[in-house]
Amino acid sequence: MCDYTAQEVISKVDVGLKLYFEVWDAAIFHGPGNVGYTSVVNDHIRDFSYLADQSRLTEMVEESRRGIAEFLKVPPEKVRLITREEFEAETEDDED
Structure with missing residues (x-):
């Protein structure tokens, strides 16, 4: 029995x-016409209600997307949220 x-x-x-x-046209991924992949980790989430609130979660994703776009100097439309499975499939050869 747990006493907590x-x-x-x-x-x-x-x-x-x-x-x-997924990021299109970023110089780090060889510029226009090319695609690259990146990820963002949001650590130390203590407010679990944050994850259950659709609008707050959507804003977290949008803030991350805008931040990546700004950092990589591409328009936000060139940054698309993808699944982990898609990310892994597209980047599996990158680890060699």
Whole structure:
């Protein structure tokens, strides 16, 4: 039997959220016409309600997308959220 309260358990949990993106036309990925892949990790999420709130989660994704676009100097339309499976399929040869 567990003697912890729900709040005590939650205080010991550390959640991370990893987002995967496809990026078109970035210089780092050889410029116009080329595609590359990147990911963003949001560590130390303590407010789990944040993950259940669709509008807050959507804003987190949009902020990440805009940040990647700004960092890679491409328009935000050139950055697309993708699944982990798609990311892994597209980048599996990159680890060699």
